[in-house]
Amino acid sequence: MIVVMKSGSPEAEIARISEELSDRGLTPEKIIGKHKVVIGLVGETASLDPLQIQETSPWIEQVLRVEQPFKRASLEFRHGQASDVVVDTPSGAVHFGQNHPVVVVAGPCSVENETMIVETARRVKAAGAQFLRGGAYKPRTSPYAFQGHGESALELLAAARTETRLGIITEVMDAAELDKIASVADVVQVGARNMQNFSLLKKVGAQPKPVLLKRGMSATIEEWLMAAEYIMAAGNPNVILCERGIRTFDRQYARNTLDLSVIPVLRSLTHLPIMIDPSHGTGKAEYVPSMALAAIAAGTDSLMIEVHPNPAKALSDGPQSLTPDRFDHLMSELAVIGKAVNRWQQPSVLAY
Structure with missing residues (x-):
């Protein structure tokens, strides 16, 4: 699962969301793109409701599930951005x-x-x-x-x-x-x-x-x-x-x-x-x-x-x-x- 933050999201809000998700037993990984920040979530996400997560902050643009079995390696995990x-x-x-x-x-x-x-x-x-x-x-x-x-x-x-x-x-x-x-x-x-x-x-x-x-x-x-x-x-x-x-x-x-x-x-x-x-x-x-x-x-x-x-x-x-x-x-x-x-x-x- 990935959480896509809106452009210009405050660093404090990104940290707060990451801490909240970490408290749920997930491992959040911040991925900094050209225009946006994406928080990748690794762990048991099947029971999580993407809409519920999105409602926790006005700075969240969307929450998407990563469908591939390889999570960190998937293109979805980086919201379509190639990495170096x-x-x-x-x-x-x-x-x-x-x-x-x-x-x-x-x-x-x-x-x-x-x-x-x-x-x-x-x-x-x-x-x-x-x-x-x-x-x-x-x-x-x-x-x-x-x-x-x-x-x-x-x-x-x-x-x-x-x-x-x-x-x-x-x-x-x-x-x-x-x-x-x-x-x-x-x-x-x-x-x-x-x-x-x-x-x-x-x-x-x-x-x-x-x-x-x-x-x-x-x-x-x-x-x-x-x-x-x-x-x-x-x-x-x-x-x-x-x-x-x-x-x-x-x-x-x-x-x-x-x-x-x-x-x-x-x-x-x-x-x-x-x-x-x-x-x-x-x-x-x-x-x-x-x-x-x-x-x-x-x-x-x-x-x-x-x-x-x-x-x-x-x-x-x-x-x-x-x-x-x-x-x-x-x-x-x-x-x-x-x-x-x-x-x-x-x-x-x-x-x-």
Whole structure:
């Protein structure tokens, strides 16, 4: 349920209404919009009469029920207003949201050594990326595949961050490693395999760093948004949704099916920012540019693209990784579409 306040409502009246609703066992959350304030109510609201609440103050414009099972993540909860996730990086604040330039995240699947990660960070920064991705801990289908270097890889990500002033996005697999990861990462990633690890979602939601939530390989959109709800219900409203391809019938030609239709669907359901990962979504480097271009045209807020200096020798996901030179070229291609839809950043001036 949401309480929409009239434009110019006194702060004291908003506080009074919030306190009164809190006394009824609800959790009021104040959402400040461009022209109005909305009070979102979380809790047992089925027995509440919207008209009764509206009559408690002349400053209440209307009271509406949120019909979706995901309350905080729903577009209704914010009265149709998109929200931004603002990430503090060494280079300044970066805004993920539909009223801002597309944010590009790039880097290798996993951190292999210091030379590789620092040089890749320099190259993607020079091309215009704002964030470096790289796995310190890697969930793999096979127990014999490279699992990441763990804590020592976090130190290498920190070195790359210092060198380039890029933001860092890396995955958490186990709540036991969350504090170590959050001390280095500017955004904590929950991967596809852990999308419904509800215990982990609660722990990630209880810490303050923004969270990147990847869609599970077989997850419906509602299941994905309910996973986001777990994070938000634990106290962290800063969630970015990442589509990374879902599993369908045909896996002969592409690793997954990249669901770009999810962009307009999510726009109608949630206020949360959207990221598209065409690298995992296709599994083949030659398909990544087309899907990245299409994602910007469709309205994505962010892209995550895998880049490796020597994909043929990558310890994980080499076939879907672009070389730095190909990434440079792709960024110039993306700029054409991005500028056409008024969603592109100014080019970086960092040399490499």
